[in-house]
Amino acid sequence: xxxxxAWSKRSMKSYIYNSLGICAWFLYSLNxxxxxxxxxxxxxxxxxxxxxxxxxxxxxxSKISKAKIKDxxxxxxxKEFVPFVKPVFVGSKxxxxxxxxxxxxxxxxxxxxxxxxxxxxxxxxxxxxLDKAGIVVLGCNIHDWMLSYIYVAETPYxxxxxxxxxxxxxELPSGEYTLKIWHPxxxxxxxxLGNHVSIQDNTSQKLDxxxxxxxxxxxPRKTPTQNNGY
Numbered sequence: 001x002x003x004x005x006a007w008s009k010r011s012m013k014s015y016i017y018n019s020l021g022i023c024a025w026f027l028y029s030l031n032x033x034x035x036x037x038x039x040x041x042x043x044x045x046x047x048x049x050x051x052x053x054x055x056x057x058x059x060x061x062s063k064i065s066k067a068k069i070k071d072x073x074x075x076x077x078x079k080e081f082v083p084f085v086k087p088v089f090v091g092s093k094x095x096x097x098x099x100x101x102x103x104x105x106x107x108x109x110x111x112x113x114x115x116x117x118x119x120x121x122x123x124x125x126x127x128x129x130l131d132k133a134g135i136v137v138l139g140c141n142i143h144d145w146m147l148s149y150i151y152v153a154e155t156p157y158x159x160x161x162x163x164x165x166x167x168x169x170x171e172l173p174s175g176e177y178t179l180k181i182w183h184p185x186x187x188x189x190x191x192x193l194g195n196h197v198s199i200q201d202n203t204s205q206k207l208d209x210x211x212x213x214x215x216x217x218x219x220p221r222k223t224p225t226q227n228n229g230y
Contacts, residue, residue: 034171035199038206041165041181043213048165051085052183052211055191056157056169059176067156071095071127074138074148076104079221081138081148085184089156090133097124102230105141110188112136112152135188142230145221149184172199185214 037056041049058064069091075082076098088094098104098121106117106125112134117125119142130136133154140146151158157177159167176198182191192211199205224230 034173035202036204037169037172037177037197037199038204039159039161039167039169039179040206040208041161041167041183042208042210044210046210048161048163049183049211049213050161050163050165052161052165052167052181053085053087053151053153053191054159054161054167054169054209055087055153055155055180055182056172056177056197057155057180058157058173059178063173063175064155069093073097074150075099076106076140076146079140079143079146081140081146083148083160085149085151085160087151087153087158087160088130089158090152090154091129091131092152093127093129094150095124095127098122103142104146106138107141108136108138110134110136134190135182137188143222143227145219147218151182174199174201179209181209181211183211183213184216 039054041052041054043049067089069089072086072088072092072094074086074094074096076096077100079100079102096106096117100121103119103121105119108115112132113128113130113136115128130150130152133152136150136152138148138150157169157172159169161167176196178196179194180191181194186192194209197205
């Protein structure tokens, strides 16, 4: 009986180790069939461009249908929206926590989403579901200088450029993609189309993309005295 029990324990351990090995192999296989795309965004003078959204739309639209929708956040800190530019996948819920000790009144009159979040402070307002692709411009009825852009994308494969102009789209399933780029200086345009790229299994590509950037006009920030203490 003791021999039988010892054998059973050894068999169970072997089964567990084999199962873990299969799982690890499966996860590795999934990653092995994904590629990376790194794009550096430059302006017409060759300088790095921050806050540009680079999107890759697969020719095989079934890859989009498998994407998961997640909750997103735009903070309100020191009477500013953070971040200034936010890409999200269509259908996402966006939360607007107010981390200031003053009230905010968030609104958008954009075609992609029109909404208002009435005066509130010290809490998070109800989420807004962005169920239509396009550009949503945010403002605050109390603090006129507050401005933010949400790019609601029809593809889950996107990235925003950092201060050095770098973007990184990772874990792209192999296949053909159409590229698009958008920057706040483009206004309400949907973006500028780029070339098609072919993503191969477990490979990485690097590209440069030059766009014409214009100054973004913003309302000057007011002092508390100018803004009635708010």
